[in-house]
Amino acid sequence: MMVRVVIPPHLRTLAKISGEVQLEVGEQATQRTVLDALEAQYPMLSGTIRDHATQQRRPFLRFFACEEDLSHEPPDAPLPAAVASGKEPFLIIGAIAGG
Amino acid sequence: MSKVRVLVGTRKGAFVLESDGKRDKWQVSGPHFAGWEIYHMKGSPVDHNRIYASQTSAWFGQVVQVSKDGGKTWEAPGGDIKIGPDTLLKGKSNRFVYDTSPETGKPLTTHQWYDGTQHPWEFKRVWHLEPSLTDPDTVYAGVEDAALFRSTDGAVSWHELAGLRGHGTGPQWQPGAGGMCLHTVILDPSDPNRIYIAISAAGAFRTDDGGKTWKPINRGLRSNYIPDPNAEVGHCVHHIAMQPKRPGVLFMQKHWDVMRSDDAGDHWKEVSGNLPTDFGFVIDVHAHEPETIYVVPIKSDGEHYPLEGKLRVYRSRSGGNEWEALTNGLPQANCYVNVLRDAMAVDTLDSCGIYFGTTGGQVYCSADAGDHWSPIVRDLPAVLSVEVQTLA
Numbered sequence: 001m002m003v004r005v006v007i008p009p010h011l012r013t014l015a016k017i018s019g020e021v022q023l024e025v026g027e028q029a030t031q032r033t034v035l036d037a038l039e040a041q042y043p044m045l046s047g048t049i050r051d052h053a054t055q056q057r058r059p060f061l062r063f064f065a066c067e068e069d070l071s072h073e074p075p076d077a078p079l080p081a082a083v084a085s086g087k088e089p090f091l092i093i094g095a096i097a098g099g
Numbered sequence: 100m101s102k103v104r105v106l107v108g109t110r111k112g113a114f115v116l117e118s119d120g121k122r123d124k125w126q127v128s129g130p131h132f133a134g135w136e137i138y139h140m141k142g143s144p145v146d147h148n149r150i151y152a153s154q155t156s157a158w159f160g161q162v163v164q165v166s167k168d169g170g171k172t173w174e175a176p177g178g179d180i181k182i183g184p185d186t187l188l189k190g191k192s193n194r195f196v197y198d199t200s201p202e203t204g205k206p207l208t209t210h211q212w213y214d215g216t217q218h219p220w221e222f223k224r225v226w227h228l229e230p231s232l233t234d235p236d237t238v239y240a241g242v243e244d245a246a247l248f249r250s251t252d253g254a255v256s257w258h259e260l261a262g263l264r265g266h267g268t269g270p271q272w273q274p275g276a277g278g279m280c281l282h283t284v285i286l287d288p289s290d291p292n293r294i295y296i297a298i299s300a301a302g303a304f305r306t307d308d309g310g311k312t313w314k315p316i317n318r319g320l321r322s323n324y325i326p327d328p329n330a331e332v333g334h335c336v337h338h339i340a341m342q343p344k345r346p347g348v349l350f351m352q353k354h355w356d357v358m359r360s361d362d363a364g365d366h367w368k369e370v371s372g373n374l375p376t377d378f379g380f381v382i383d384v385h386a387h388e389p390e391t392i393y394v395v396p397i398k399s400d401g402e403h404y405p406l407e408g409k410l411r412v413y414r415s416r417s418g419g420n421e422w423e424a425l426t427n428g429l430p431q432a433n434c435y436v437n438v439l440r441d442a443m444a445v446d447t448l449d450s451c452g453i454y455f456g457t458t459g460g461q462v463y464c465s466a467d468a469g470d471h472w473s474p475i476v477r478d479l480p481a482v483l484s485v486e487v488q489t490l491a
Contacts, residue, residue, distance in 0.1 A: 010134055010159060014175065044175040047193045048159040053222070060158040094158050 003029050003079075004089040005038060008061075011049075011092075015042040020089055029084040031063060032075040049092060064091040102490040103446050104169065105454055106150065107462055108137035111480035113152055115170040118475075122452055122466040125475045131173060132164065139227050139441055139484040146235035147488050151254060153225035153240070161193045161224050163240075163254045176255040195222045195240070195248055195257055203261035210244065211273040220244045220264070227441060229284035233291070241281035245272060245298040247310065260310035263296065268315060268332040275299035275335050275354075282440055283339045287346045295339060295349065295364060302334040303351070305364050316364030320353060338440040340392070342384040350392050350419070352382040352440075357394055359419050370419020375406050381443035385468060386451045390418040393453060393469060395438040404435035412455070414469050428472030429463065436461070441484035448489060456482025 005021045012018060023037040039046045046052065049061055055075075057063070062071045066080045066088050082088040101120035107113065112130025131137075135154045143149040148169045154162040164173045175193070197220055199208060212218035223243040231237035236253040246264045248257040272279060280299055287293035292309040295316075302317040320334045335354035342348070351358040351367065355378050358367040371377035376396045385391035392415050398406045405411060409432065412425040436459035446452040453469050456462045460479040465472045 008158070010156065013133075014159075014162065043177060044162070044193075047161070051160070052194045053196050058158065058160060 001025050001027065001029055001084055002086050003034055003037075003083060004086055005034060005092065006089045007038075007045075007049075007092045008094040010094070011045060014048070015045055017042070022086075029079045029090075030076050031070070031073065031079070034079070034090055035075075060095040062093045062095055064093055065089070101448055103448070103452065104142070104147075104488040104490060105444075105462065105464075105475065106140040106142065106152075106170070106484075106486045106488070107456055107476075107479065107482060108140050108152070108441075108484035109456075109460070109480040109482050110136055113137040113140055113154075113170075114476070114479060116462065116475050120448055122448075122464055123473075127476060128170070130480075131170070135159075135162075136224075137483065138224060139486075141228050141230055141486045142488045143230040143235040143238075144232055147490055149230070149235045151228040151230060151238050153228055155224040161195065161222070163193060163225065163228075165254050176253055195225070195242055195246075196259075197222065197246060197264070198259040198261035200261075203259075203265065210269060210279065211271055213274065217270065220246070222246075223278060226280045226282045227284055229286060232286050232288055239284050239286075239294075241284045241296060243278045243280040244274075245279045245281040245301060247281055247284065247294075247296055249310070260306075262306070262311045263304060263313045266304070266313050266315070268301070271332050272298060272301035273333070283336070285339060285341050285349075287341075288343045289346045293346075293363075295341070297336040297339050297351075299337065300335040300354075301332045303336050303339060303364055316360070317367070318365065319360075319367030319369075320358065321356070321369075322354065337380045338382050340383045342386070342389045345389045348389065348418075350382050350384060352379050352394055354378065354400060357382065357419060370415070372415070372420030372422055374413055374422050379438075380440040381438050381455060383443045383445050383453070385453075386445050386447040387449075388416070388451075388468075391416050391468070392419065393443065394422075395443070395455065397437060403437040408433050408435060410434040410436065410457075412453070412465075412469055412472075425465075425469040425472070427470060428465075434459075439483055441486075442482050444485050444487040446487045446489045452487070454485050454487055456485040458482065 025033040025037045065083045105116040112133045114129035118125045132154045138153045140152040150166040152164040209217035225240045227241040229239040240248040247260045283297035285295040297303045304313045306313045337352045349360045357371045360367045379397045410429040413422040415422045436457035443455040451468045453465045458481040462475045
């Protein structure tokens with residue numbers, strides 16, 4: 001299952017990539033399988049989206065897809081079918097904060 | 100010909116400033132890691148091309164970057180590990196996990212919070228990176244919430260020296276206004292087992308066995324907000340400096356008070372003397388004159404800017420107590436910047452260079468031990484740290 005992921009510009013710079021990322025996530029697309037695949041392909045992103053110790057989403061990052069805020073969905077909940085099929089991207093967005 | 104390289108960490112990236120030994124013409128590169136806070140950068144004393152950088156963000160957490168070519172290119176160690184078909188390796192260079200293992204005595208997992216209750220230890224960022232004096236792959240990291248980590252593989256992986264956090268006073272440590280940070284790490288060149296650290300607001304500690312056990316070294320410190328005049332911990336130490344050629348002598352800028360110790364921190368005495376205010380953050384020692392020290396007095400803990408709007412470095416040539424204002428080339432009107440605790444450094448050229456950075460984005464250099472100052476750059480983001488490498 002190939003999923004499209006968009007990450008914030010600072011993390012694209014850190015991972016030395018441009019544009020969207022395409023990730024093979026196995027049989028089910030969830031927040032956890034997507035982030036596991038992202039960190040496997042780009043190890044330098046480990047700890048930048050989820051805290052190393054707690055695996056909790058960092059407070060100033062949000063997850064969106066299909067015009068829905070998925071930030072508070074359980075990490076093992078299936079993502080929308082349009083994300084799983086690759087029609088729509090999974091968006092990791094930096095919150096507007098700090099001033 | 101001699102060269103110097105100044106490493107500047109700012110709120111919005113890192114900058115590398117280079118000059119020949121005259122220190123009057125500078126090349127500026129950066130911003131590196133644009134948009135990220137760079138709390139600290141420091142070069143290895145045994146490999147000047149090896150530089151470690153703490154890259155941090157409220158959004159994305161902590162990353163440690165390493166350069167092996169003097170700051171031209173950078174990598175996050177462990178971030179380029181190849182993934183095999185059955186292997187899921189994770190990036191580790193930003194993995195700072197507190198050690199709670201039984202082997203290290205299960206260090207306490209809570210400390211005192213602002214309201215007096217106990218609060219969990221939570222990793223936030225690396226404040227200070229201190230490369231080993233002998234091995235370019237070994238580096239120490241002082242972090243918030245206060246703990247000391249060490250890497251022996253070039254910052255690929257980190258392990259806590261848990262004996263510090265496990266000290267019996269741990270539950271009494273509490274955050275200062277900037278957080279509960281371990282901001283000072285000093286390695287003793289005469290004794291590889293001796294390390295000094297300082298924490299806001301716990302105080303100074305020393306190990307004599309390579310980090311296994313620690314003792315508070317705060318005798319003689321007085322803090323008005325602590326009722327016990329002999330309190331072992333709780334002091335808001337802002338920075339400590341040591342001249343490598345005389346490792347038993349330490350100088351401290353405390354929240355208020357400038358202090359010195361002549362016995363490796365066992366006892367401290369105040370040397371504020373005639374300073375116009377003894378609040379401040381930075382303190383450093385001349386590279387060749389062990390009794391010549393520098394501070395930048397700040398008006399007060401409630402007003403973090405120079406007294407009377409005049410940016411003045413104060414120098415003592417007598418190890419404290421007698422201070423002179425150094426003003427030549429520094430703004431003497433309407434200056435309301437701050438100079439943060441890791442934002443002063445000295446080079447080791449024959450005519451000792453002194454450097455400091457301000458929250459207004461200026462980095463000043465004096466090539467004659469403080470007699471004359473000039474800005475290397477004027478308009479960087481707020482400067483968090485300044486270190487200098489003297490290159491042969």
